[in-house]
Amino acid sequence: MTIVQQIITIAVAVAATVLTRFLPYVLFPEGKKIPDFFLYLGKVLAPAVFGLLVVYCLKNVDFAAGSHGLPELLSILAVILLYLWKKNMFVPIVGGTVCYMVLIRLM
Amino acid sequence: MKKHAAIALKAAFPFTIPILTGYLFLGLTYGVLMSTSGFPWFYPMITALVIYTGSMEFLLVRILLSSFNPVAAFATALMVGARHLFYGISMLPRYRGVGWKKFYLIYTTSDETFSVNYSAEIPDGVDHGWFYFWVSFLDQMYWVAGSTLGGIFGSLITFSTEGLDFVMTAMFVVILMQQWTKSRRHVSELTGLIGSALCLKVFGPDRFIIPSMIVIFTVLTLMRGKLEKNMKQEAAVSTYHSAALETSGAESVQKGGSGS
Numbered sequence: 001m002t003i004v005q006q007i008i009t010i011a012v013a014v015a016a017t018v019l020t021r022f023l024p025y026v027l028f029p030e031g032k033k034i035p036d037f038f039l040y041l042g043k044v045l046a047p048a049v050f051g052l053l054v055v056y057c058l059k060n061v062d063f064a065a066g067s068h069g070l071p072e073l074l075s076i077l078a079v080i081l082l083y084l085w086k087k088n089m090f091v092p093i094v095g096g097t098v099c100y101m102v103l104i105r106l107m
Numbered sequence: 108m109k110k111h112a113a114i115a116l117k118a119a120f121p122f123t124i125p126i127l128t129g130y131l132f133l134g135l136t137y138g139v140l141m142s143t144s145g146f147p148w149f150y151p152m153i154t155a156l157v158i159y160t161g162s163m164e165f166l167l168v169r170i171l172l173s174s175f176n177p178v179a180a181f182a183t184a185l186m187v188g189a190r191h192l193f194y195g196i197s198m199l200p201r202y203r204g205v206g207w208k209k210f211y212l213i214y215t216t217s218d219e220t221f222s223v224n225y226s227a228e229i230p231d232g233v234d235h236g237w238f239y240f241w242v243s244f245l246d247q248m249y250w251v252a253g254s255t256l257g258g259i260f261g262s263l264i265t266f267s268t269e270g271l272d273f274v275m276t277a278m279f280v281v282i283l284m285q286q287w288t289k290s291r292r293h294v295s296e297l298t299g300l301i302g303s304a305l306c307l308k309v310f311g312p313d314r315f316i317i318p319s320m321i322v323i324f325t326v327l328t329l330m331r332g333k334l335e336k337n338m339k340q341e342a343a344v345s346t347y348h349s350a351a352l353e354t355s356g357a358e359s360v361q362k363g364g365s366g367s
Contacts, residue, residue, distance in 0.1 A: 001171060001174070001175050002175075005175040006171055008175075008177055009167075009170060009171060009175065009177055009180045010153075010154060010157070010158070010167070010171075012177045012180045012181045012184070013158055013163060013167055013170075013180050013181070013183075013184040014157050014158055014184075015181070015184075016180075016181045016182075016183075016184030016185045016188060017158055017159075017160050017163060017184050017187075017188045017191075018214065019185070019188075020185060020188035020189055020190075020191040020192055021188070021191045021194075021195065021213050021214060021216045022195075022213055022214075023192060023195065024192060024195030024196050024199055025195060025199065025202070025209075025213050028199055030203055030204070030209075034199055034200060037331075038196055038199065039200065040331055040334075040335060041196050041197075041324075041327065041328075042196050042197045042198075042199055042200060043197075043338070044294075044295045044327045044334060045193045045196060045197050045295070045323065045324075045327065046193075046197045046225050046226075046286070046295075047283070047286040047287075047290070047295035047296045047299065048295040048296065048298045048299030048302070048323045048327065049190065049193050049194070049197075049299060049323070050222065050279055050282050050283040050286055050296070050299065051283060051295075051296050051297070051298070051299025051300035051301075051302075051303060052190075052299045052300075052302075052303040052316070052319050052320075052323065053218055053222070053279040053283075054276065054279045054280055054283055054300065055299075055300065055303035055304050055307055055319075056303070056316065057275060057276035057279060058276070059307055059312040059315070060312055072273075072276070075273060075276075075277070076276070076277075076280055079277045079280045079281060079284075080280065080284060083280075083281055083284045084284075089122075089125065089278070089281050090121075090124070090125075092277060092280075092281050093125045093274060093277040093278055093281060096273065096276075096277035096280070097128075097270070097271065097273045097274045097277050100270050100273040100276075100277075101269070101270035101271065101273070104269065104270045105269075105270075
C-alpha cells in the first residue's frame with residue numbers, strides 16, 4: 001500500500017468504528033423519549049454482554065490440548081472466590097492475574 | 108466546575124487501575140506488533156488515538172500489510188465494532204445531560220470504559236458527567252501511552268510479561284460477578300455466557316461475536332414480559348443487597364488504589 005492508501009484504510013476503519021459508537025445516540029438524541037423497549041434492553045443487555053466479554057477473553061483457549069485451559073479456569077475460580085470473600089474489585093483482579101502468571105509458567 | 112472535576116477525578120482513578128495495567132500492556136503489545144511489522148512509531152500512536160478499539164487495531168496491522176481494499180476494511184471495522192451498539196443502548200439514559208462531554212464519552216466507548224462506567228456505583232456528591240469523563244479519558248490515555256511506548260521501545264523489552272493480559276479477563280469476571288449478585292434468576296448473565304459459548308463452538312473464535320449478539324438480543328427480546336415481571340419483584344430486595352455490596356466494593360477499591 002502507498003501512504004495515501006494507508007491513510008484511506010485507517011480513515012475508513014475510524015469511520016466504521018465511529019458509526020457503531022454513535023448510532024444509538026443519533027437515533028435517540030437528547031430530549032427525545034427513549035422507547036420502553038430500548039430502556040428495557042439497556043437494563044438486560046449489559047449483564048449478558050459481560051458474559052460475552054468473559055467468553056471473548058477465553059476464545060483462543062484450547063481445552064483439548066496443551067494445559068487444557070486449566071490455568072485460565074483455575075485463575076477464574078480464584079477471581080470468583082476472592083470476590084466472594086473480599087467483595088471488592090482490586091483483590092480478585094490482582095490475585096487472579098498473579099495466579100494466572102504463575103500457573104502458565106508451571107503448567 | 109474545577110472543584111467538581113477534581114473530586115470526580117479522585118473518585119474515578121481507582122476504578123481505572125486494572126485498566127491502567129491491562130491497557131499499558133496490551134497497548135505495548137500492539138505498538139510492538141506495529142513496529143516489528145515495519146511501521147513507524149507514530150502509526151500505533153495515531154491509530155490508538157483515533158480508532159481506539161484494540162481488537163480492530165490488531166486486525167489493522169494485517170490489513171495494512173495486505174493489498175488495498177477499503178470496502179473490506181470498512182466491513183471488518185463494522186463487525187468488530189458492532190458490540191458498541193449494545194454499549195450505546197445501555198448507556199443512553201446515563202450519558203444524557205452531561206453537556207459538551209457527551210461527544211467525547213461516545214467517541215471513547217470501549218469494552219473496559221463501558222464496563223466501569225456502567226457498573227461503578229458513583230459515590231454521593233460526585234458529578235456523574237465528570238466521573239464518566241475521567242474514566243474515559245484516563246483509559247484512552249493508558250491505551251495511547253502503551254501503544255506509543257510499544258512503537259518506540261517495543262523491541263527492547265526482554266523481561267517476560269506473558270499472562271499480564273489476564274488482568275482484563277479478571278476484571279470482566281469481577282464485573283460479571285457484581286451483576287450476578289444483583290439478580291436472583293441470572294437470566295441475562297446466563298444468556299450471555301451460554302449463548303456466546305455455544306456460538307464460539309459453532310462459529311469459531313474469529314466470527315462468533317455477531318452471532319452471539321443476535322442470540323442475546325433474540326432471547327432477551329422474547330423473554331421481555333417475563334423478565335420485566337421478575338425485575339419488579341426483585342427491585343425491593345436487590346436494591347438493598349446491591350447497595351450494601353457496592354458500598355463496600357467501592358471503598359475497598361479506593362483503599363487498594365491508594366495503598367499501592
